[in-house]
Amino acid sequence: MIKVGIVGGTGYTGVELLRLLAAHPEVQLTAITSRKEDGLPVAEMYPSLRGRVDIAFSSPDKVDLTQCDVVFFATPHGVAMAQAPELLAKGVKVIDLAADFRIKDRAVFEKTYKIDHTAPELLEQAVYGLPELNREDIKKANLIANPGCYPTTMQLGFVPLLKAGLIDAGHLIADCKSGVSGAGRKAEIGTLFSESSDNFKAYGVSGHRHTPETAAQLQRYTSDKVKLIFTPHLTPMIRGMHSTLYARLTKDVSNEELQKLFEDAYADQPFVDVMPWGSHPETRSTRGANMLRLALHRPDNGDTLIVLVVQDNLVKGASGQAVQCMNLMFGLDEGLGLQTIALMP
Amino acid sequence: MIKVGIVGGTGYTGVELLRLLAAHPEVQLTAITSRKEDGLPVAEMYPSLRGRVDIAFSSPDKVDLTQCDVVFFATPHGVAMAQAPELLAKGVKVIDLAADFRIKDRAVFEKTYKIDHTAPELLEQAVYGLPELNREDIKKANLIANPGCYPTTMQLGFVPLLKAGLIDAGHLIADCKSGVSGAGRKAEIGTLFSESSDNFKAYGVSGHRHTPETAAQLQRYTSDKVKLIFTPHLTPMIRGMHSTLYARLTKDVSNEELQKLFEDAYADQPFVDVMPWGSHPETRSTRGANMLRLALHRPDNGDTLIVLVVQDNLVKGASGQAVQCMNLMFGLDEGLGLQTIALMP
Amino acid sequence: MIKVGIVGGTGYTGVELLRLLAAHPEVQLTAITSRKEDGLPVAEMYPSLRGRVDIAFSSPDKVDLTQCDVVFFATPHGVAMAQAPELLAKGVKVIDLAADFRIKDRAVFEKTYKIDHTAPELLEQAVYGLPELNREDIKKANLIANPGCYPTTMQLGFVPLLKAGLIDAGHLIADCKSGVSGAGRKAEIGTLFSESSDNFKAYGVSGHRHTPETAAQLQRYTSDKVKLIFTPHLTPMIRGMHSTLYARLTKDVSNEELQKLFEDAYADQPFVDVMPWGSHPETRSTRGANMLRLALHRPDNGDTLIVLVVQDNLVKGASGQAVQCMNLMFGLDEGLGLQTIALMP
Amino acid sequence: MIKVGIVGGTGYTGVELLRLLAAHPEVQLTAITSRKEDGLPVAEMYPSLRGRVDIAFSSPDKVDLTQCDVVFFATPHGVAMAQAPELLAKGVKVIDLAADFRIKDRAVFEKTYKIDHTAPELLEQAVYGLPELNREDIKKANLIANPGCYPTTMQLGFVPLLKAGLIDAGHLIADCKSGVSGAGRKAEIGTLFSESSDNFKAYGVSGHRHTPETAAQLQRYTSDKVKLIFTPHLTPMIRGMHSTLYARLTKDVSNEELQKLFEDAYADQPFVDVMPWGSHPETRSTRGANMLRLALHRPDNGDTLIVLVVQDNLVKGASGQAVQCMNLMFGLDEGLGLQTIALMP
Secondary structure, three states: OEEEEEEOOOOHHHHHHHHHHHOOOOEEEEEEEOOOOOOOEHHHHOHHHOOOOOOEOEOHHHOOHHHOOEEEEOOOOOHHHHHHHHHHHOOOEEEEOOOOOOOOOHHHHHHHHOOOOOOHHHOOOOEEOOHHHHHHHHHHOOEEEOOOHHHHHHHHHHHHHHHOOOEOOOOEEEEEEEEHHHHOOOOOOOOEHHHHOOOOEEOOOOOOOHHHHHHHHHHOOOOOOOOEEEEEEEEOOOOOEEEEEEEEEOOOOOHHHHHHHHHHHOOOOOOEEEOOOOOOOEHHHHOOOOOEEEEEEOHHHOOEEEEEEEEOOOHHHHHHHHHHHHHHHOOOOOOOOOOOOOOOO | OEEEEEEOOOOHHHHHHHHHHHOOOOEEEEEEEOOOOOOOEHHHHOHHHOOOOOOEOEOHHHOOHHHOOEEEEOOOOOHHHHHHHHHHHOOOEEEEOOOOOOOOOHHHHHHHHOOOOOOHHHOOOOEEOOHHHHHHHHHHOOEEEOOOHHHHHHHHHHHHHHHOOOEOOOOEEEEEEEEHHHHOOOOOOOOEHHHHOOOOEEOOOOOOOHHHHHHHHHHOOOOOOOOEEEEEEEEOOOOOEEEEEEEEEOOOOOHHHHHHHHHHHOOOOOOEEEOOOOOOOEHHHHOOOOOEEEEEEOHHHOOEEEEEEEEOOOHHHHHHHHHHHHHHHOOOOOOOOOOOOOOOO | OEEEEEEOOOOHHHHHHHHHHHOOOOEEEEEEEOOOOOOOEHHHHOHHHOOOOOOEOEOHHHOOHHHOOEEEEOOOOOHHHHHHHHHHHOOOEEEEOOOOOOOOOHHHHHHHHOOOOOOHHHOOOOEEOOHHHHHHHHHHOOEEEOOOHHHHHHHHHHHHHHHOOOEOOOOEEEEEEEEHHHHOOOOOOOOEHHHHOOOOEEOOOOOOOHHHHHHHHHHOOOOOOOOEEEEEEEEOOOOOEEEEEEEEEOOOOOHHHHHHHHHHHOOOOOOEEEOOOOOOOEHHHHOOOOOEEEEEEOHHHOOEEEEEEEEOOOHHHHHHHHHHHHHHHOOOOOOOOOOOOOOOO | OEEEEEEOOOOHHHHHHHHHHHOOOOEEEEEEEOOOOOOOEHHHHOHHHOOOOOOEOEOHHHOOHHHOOEEEEOOOOOHHHHHHHHHHHOOOEEEEOOOOOOOOOHHHHHHHHOOOOOOHHHOOOOEEOOHHHHHHHHHHOOEEEOOOHHHHHHHHHHHHHHHOOOEOOOOEEEEEEEEHHHHOOOOOOOOEHHHHOOOOEEOOOOOOOHHHHHHHHHHOOOOOOOOEEEEEEEEOOOOOEEEEEEEEEOOOOOHHHHHHHHHHHOOOOOOEEEOOOOOOOEHHHHOOOOOEEEEEEOHHHOOEEEEEEEEOOOHHHHHHHHHHHHHHHOOOOOOOOOOOOOOOO
């Protein structure tokens, strides 16, 4: 059994980790920290876990996380970088669901997140936890930077095309729509039910933190200069993410070849589903499941290719992906504990 | 492996059965019928099942259901009564999720559902599939009448009080709220998103089909005449049911005794959760899970006891309960395949 | 033109007042205060008001509210009682949308709201602003205690029955469901979209602040002792309130007489709509409109009468009712500025 | 008073016309037809109109629409073209909210809508009812083709840029999101609450009927060949449309100049609101109001300009726009009856 600790278990990625790990056959939930909720049984905050999770939140100063085999950080940016060095030094693996280790370039990180990086020496060894693109590195990693939810969809949608050299890397457009849970479990007016229900809006259009992360990752797959327009929108649903990706084709390629390119790219990937050409994937087809589905469209057979990508932002876009990484890091079957079928309706 | 057939798999209880059974370790999905969708792979209608359910819908006349060990009817009223006799005669167990065998009194059934009962000889042997109250009978049953969603909450909330003779059986009030999926997957204007979102209404207040079923079941636990006021409401959520039950106490009893009464009643029931006195259970704490949660309140310590009951109408209120019955009928662990934790948020 | 001031315009009842008053032909919006948003144009916070409301929020210490003819308090409890005495002394009328003057009995108020009452001398002169029951007093009032949203529905549903002496006053049950906007525009986790969407729950079942207010008002119409069970629930919709009222009939009365009782009671009330016997009013039929609709049911013609009542909690349940009072206080047509038709769908 | 008839008043654009026209000071609702609902009082189908609309639906063969001054067609495609010739011949003005007269090129129309055009002689005289672009023609028109909801947003967002010759007309991308009411009030499974709530999907990506209409209109403002990629999405909200428009700048132009271009273009337009540069308009800021709001963004000051456009699809996107046209056709103030402020929250 893998002894697992969670730092910051009161947010949505935290409780989603709890849901997944409580049902994972090789995991023993050992510690979950929250300074504010010290002593509170987890199941009192989240009655959905009654009878399934017996531990209580502990104040960070009362628990020894070095007894764990792996620690997940479901915290705001800045926490993992403070605690990871000691844990790693003591042989504990670390999976950070926040941004601390996602951007290799320290200066870009600090400009993007407006905080100093206090563990820059770890940036090099941190592995970007997208199994479909970095599986072998993840297996050997001690420190995982779990990708952001938006970046997961953009990379899995654009990378096959960039690798194949078929599109104009300088004019990528990602029009992305997220459920409200992506904003986290914070007391804020903007994400109140009465503010975000029956409403739709874009946000951060002039600049979002996920743009540099995604652009840097995409750049790894092409020698052309990547230029990405990323437009996030807030959608009145709890979970779910739909990214509508626009790429301009620069080579003469048939629709069949495009479809085959994606099918081949993801043939052995258990958590990527390439749907038939012209499908319209729905976010709900992934609700609660560690699955990303995508489909291709090419209006009027012109030079614009559209990739529709859906996932559950809290599962394949966050906690499920983190567990997928954990499985790989510990030599387990990649899909262990991740076989839940999407809830429909 | 149990060979399972499903008649009428295109509705919400049908696809919910598919979700549960596809992950059940002792089940082999053998046949699923739909006259209209003959030949269509199930996963094309429900992409959430891609990679998990490989069979296609078959027209009823093309498939031999007598090869199954058990057949679930997720059909409108009237279908199971037509097909059950032959299946039972050939040794196939039958679980009907509709109302055909829920009401023992044929005349009451026919008056309530306005159809003739074509298999009245089976009414006697049919077992009402509420494991918490009828477990031993279910284990021996060949024909299960799976309870309605509303009746499940009303019975599990009122029965301990009736059994103990603590309340006025002649003045029971059940103010119940259901998610829209309870109305089924039918092309109707009343349950369109634009009609039922951001809206709340009662329906069937002057008489609902679940009233006679519930009253007859409740009557089994008291010699006083049961009189039940049942007021269903449509709530703008997909899944979930919240029943607010009002009972007038007729005996001098303390709150502690009342709480203990319920805790004792459900101490060994894996799918009923008696929450601490004064809790407010939320429907989402059962979303996707085979679980019913309840809590007691007594305003001003007066003579009115309130029982708050929640469940997922499609799971404990329908398909999960049916699988629970199947497990009992086949001598399996009652909770096999029913361990999914509720999706939160 | 009536010069109007609003204290506390950043919440939902405040912005709803702005919507109504900006379109009111006899109103000049003169001042709106907010300590936190001093200087911010109202339309920047609420773009729905762009081009329609030109004033900015002012810090309370920068604006002289005594220049107004009437001041609305859309504030938390405790603010109006602090400021009303000076305004009234200078001849400014006051309409308080909070609870400060709703309960005549100071001790009950202080026990219920857990604050001292600092202007108890005004409790006597304050008029409870429910025009359908207190119209003549409102016309002469200088200080209005605008009723709570729940109490409005309970009173308009129960009072005709109590007045006529037809029901058991000692066993009134009100099972009420409110949209989330009723919880106000406060940064809180419990009313986040991801917490309250696709979910339903009761709250405050063991005791809610609106119970003493309602019970005291109901008591005015009967010599029997009123005992009210009030169970509020949170419903995943923005606006709307549905109260399901249960009363036990104590006299022999026909359904026709009951229907006529209500039709007569509200025959001349422009904002109460008695629907045909057995109707199921929907909350959306009042969305955005100053209208309360109700309908009667009597299951099995037994001794329980059900009154279904709907309104928009922010209009007839709060700001619309306040404007209705203002019209009466200033001798205007009662419906001026309140003719908006409900938004459907 | 203008005598108004409505053909097909049972759908969402029909009931929205009723809401607007019932409050219009110069309109007398004279007839509303529905073959299916003949004799049913309108307010029975739509209780929101109780006390405000007194007429009943009439079968088309029982009512003489030639007594009207203007007839609105809120019908499926094909109905207006059948009835308009006779009405026009008798001097009745016609406003068609469907597509029959939106596309001047008969062949394109017939290919797009897959029906024969039975009144091609009227295509020339029909005026495209977008007041911001065609006001003078509308004033003189007898037959109005009211624009589709999506096309309204795309035209008002792209046309100032095309007119000014600032963008690449051959690579326009419109990523549009619509509330579910845009799909109409039809009994269909796809738009059930349980199917479209808590879900997001694209549809018609490979080809939507609004593309030829929009492309043809946009073409009027540039000599370059217009090529439009239009991607519609279904959003879990009742009303509202958000179009995210992407245009590639081909000229050296400053952000200030771009902002001024739009502000000048819409300076005198009462129902278009150009928000400050970098704003994120929300659909709810137009809920129920005849208003379109837009804002400009230019990520990293690069060559991609983003125009965010919001409206209520049933008001400025349909029925409100139709009333705006009616006002112009009859020489009334353009905004008469269209001053409702958006409902917020």
